[in-house]
Amino acid sequence: MGTYILRRIIQLIPTFVGATLLAFIIIQLSPGDFFTEKLLDPKVRPETVQRLREQFGLNQPIYVQYLLWMKGLLQWPPQLGYSFAYQQDVWQIALPRVLNSMILVVASTFLLYLVAIPIGIFSAVRQYSLADRVVSFISYIFLSIPSFFFALIMIFLILQLNYAARDAFHLSNNAQILPVGGMTSSGSEAWPGWKRFLDVLWHALIPVLVVTARDIAGFTRFMRGQMLDVLGQDYMRTARAKGLSERVSIYKHALRNAVIPFVAGIGSILPGLVSGVGFVEVVMNWPGVTPFYLDALNSKDLYVLTGFLVIGLVLLMIGNLISDLLLAWVDPRIRYY
């Protein structure tokens, strides 16, 4: 086992170099750079733009830029590079966004497993019952709505809810039953810790629901399929035949085998922690990774892009390793040497 882990780690090195090099080249292949936009500013002279390019090393050949960046990465602590826009270390400016996104990611992942697995099992065990059909129907709806659009609909509904509540309870014109976006309330900096925690939860409610709705739908369908697969196996008939109760045969025999593919997918949860929940963050104005990353992409803030890539890459590699090891533990058919 120990040698296996060591071998895997050594194998990661060429993967890491290959992936970063490829990403670095692809980003640089697209036309222009961070300072291109300045060329259209009537107040900025082209010599100034040229000088800035030299200052940030953008006039050097790509391989030199890559090697310089690699050199920084291999230091301890690793230097992810310098953002052109913020003129600061990438990690320093990215960390708060990553933490904000993690609130949504962790909450929705937790909710996902909590809700989707039982529903999936239920649908499989009561296949073609009315409840199964209703669940399937709702799942297909959520699967087909893009989450950013779902978020827009939710914003509209929240607005109507707020308006209605103000009329119904004679509240002030700015009262909110649910916030239409953001992560914290105004003035919350001065509140005690527990109140700030509740405030963040209040703001996270809708984004988490929006993000999870889609995932639950997909996950439930998948879980149902897996369970149905397993329930049809010979060993299930054997289990029932030898007189095991339905509960034991489903939860001890069927479920354990049905979750194996999910264990293999756990590796992708780790990079998911830093990559945010996508456009929902933009639409619901959540100060997470996505808006930040889109900004960097738009302005070609090179090292922010590569920096995120490296973090994601490292986490993906660690995550894959962990899920491979977990698989060996869950599935007795797998052995590593």
Next chain:
Amino acid sequence: MKHPWLVLAALTALGAGLGQAQVQVYPQKWTVAKPGEAKRGGVLRTSVISDFRTFNPFITAEAGNVPDTISGLHGLVQRDPSNGEWIPDMATSWTISPNKLEITFKIRRGMKWSDGQAITADDWVTTFKIHTDEKVGSNSYDSFFIDGKPVKVSKVDDYTLKITYPKTDAEAFAVASYTPWPDHIFGPVYQKEGAEGIKKMWGLNAKVSDIVSPGPWVIGSYTPGERLVLKRNPYFGEWNKDEAGNPLPYLDGQEILIVKDTNAQLAAFLSGQIDLYSPSTVDQISQVRKAVQDNKLDATIKVNISPNATSQFIVFDWNKKSDPFKQELFRSAKFRQAMSHLVNRQAVIDVVYGGFGTPTYTSIYPVLKDWVNPAAPKYDFDPKKATQLLTELGFTKKDNEGYLVNAQGKRLEFNLATNAGNNQREQMARLFADEAKKVGVKVNFNPIDFNTLVGQLQSKGDDRPWDAILIGLSGGGLDWPFGSNVVPCTGSLHMYNTSGKCIDPRETQLSALYSRGRTELDLAKRKEIGNQMQVIEAQLQPIVYIAGPNYHPAWNNRVGGQFPDKLINALYGSRTTELTYIAK
């Protein structure tokens, strides 16, 4: 003694002059609030579309940045939003040397930084030094140069500052109006560590209490990606008062939310989470109006109050050595006039801006009402005239596909590019291509990546890889509203001809008039030159201007203190934060 209180008042004023700050009074005409109506306290809630990048005034570059916001852009002089004239601000008076190359400013006494230190001439000198250090990479670097020659800022004494210009310049006061930053904080670091030391200061993770401001605000707190909270700088009120003598600003502070999405901004305004909002599309305007009509939102919206300071235009490439047919065509003023006749500006306004836009005919933004020459010829939408001009150019017949050809059988056809993803520009280009097709001009519209487009526009030499580009510019001076790198033939944004040499004699004339206007200090004469330039611009049509969107500010009625309607426009906005107050 008939009026003892008069003497008393005079004595008090004298006392104020000796011991206290020389007070600057914000005139009543800058606010709709009646005297004494404004209340003290409360927080203004606004939003910005992109997150802040730094607190450092020397490396900041984005619009709506923190240093500009907390300083309120105060400098030696400021523009009066009621007439655009330069009036005293942090300077109380100035004298101009006989050769007009030196301005000596008397700095207002009694001004203090938000940490309580006095604001003196050293602050301006140090700020100037750091901005003009190449290694710092300040965004203001270029503003301290006139025709590539540096401006000099020097201290005469603690409260006297001399600015020396390399040549007489219409923008002299604009150059002098830069915001000072504290010498006692930046000076020592700059001396010890130079540019590298300056670049490390005042990053977003700096302690907010260390950020010192000359203006109405200081930073209370900053949460990345979420909000910036500003507090009133108490020292600002010592030298800034309203006409009743109340210290400004009225507000306790501001809360600036970072809202990355325009839909989310609209939702925040509709639900009362932010106080100020400027809708830019018809849909946003009508949603605000509907919420107000339905009594769901107590707000004011001023639709179409002024045009915005931007322009959209089509530019043709004059440097096409490898394609003499197109080169000759694009260099012909008649051809470009014909193209202007094919721009259906009203349709652009209706389709692209939902009826809320303003047609543009010269490089002067329509919002600069005092500068627009109404007598300049307009080559407005008129396909018949376009056809006539094209006939005069020899395009008399049509080929079997219905496109115009000349005697040699060459088809009238060119490529038009704009940046992909900009829906408004893509719509404009399609409208133009449609109208062109109707008279037999084949326009191949092709949206391309923004950076590629800029690369093409900026390409140099006598053979460039593009035909026509639809793009826009914004920004520029108000004292001499012609672009320093747009109009002169050698300018880097002289987009139609980057060979470095003037080709058309009228191009030479425009370059010469540009320089003359820039060095002319008499406003009336400068406007005269500007009018002349617009006539030439219109006839030459080096750039075919299309139209621009209008400005529609909206605010929640819990805030007061906005400008009277006639002062509200895209240049000065709807209010000063100093005179803004919370009404309910």
